[in-house]
Amino acid sequence: MAKINLRPWREELRAEKQKQFVVMMLGAVIIAAGLVFLWKSDTDSRIAYQQSRNAYIETATKQLDKQITEIENLKRQRDELLARMQVIQDLQGKRPVIVRVFDELVRTLPDGLFYVDLKRTGERIDIVGMAESNSRISNLMRHFDESEWFTNPNLTNVSAADDLRSGYSEFNLSVQQKTSEPEGEDEE
Known part of the structure; x- marks a missing residue:
């Protein structure tokens, strides 16, 4: 089949x-x-990783911004302290000069003459005083001319004193302080 x-x-x-x-x-x-x-x-994992990196960078940036702000504040404080120190140093440096100016005012003062008022404006010293005679005032002006600390004495007024100080003449005098320290002077 x-x-x-x-x-x-x-x-x-x-x-x-x-x-x-x-x-x-x-x-x-x-x-x-x-x-x-x-x-x-x-x-998704790469995106999550990148987001975590971005978050880290943002927090680090915020920390750096805070540090920058702190640094700027410290620099400002340092500048303020330096300015204060400079003012203090300037004052310390001028302190002996003022003492020497007063010492020189005493040294230039002749007998028979005394100061009633002293006023300092910048480098100019205005003096109001009493003198027994005009020759003593002239002698004072010569002493200022010869001084190492003063220059340009300028007598503006001489007048007879009131009754309480009979025999004395009142005078107004201005003198310039020299801007540089005289040579031969030792700083302390």
């Missing part, structure tokens, strides 16, 4: 190939979904 195959083998083959196709498609979809999931999780 001849072998006759009555089974529908073509339909079975087609159904088998269709099953394989569906399985392959499902596998491809699953693999594609897995790859998409891996890519998305990698991207």
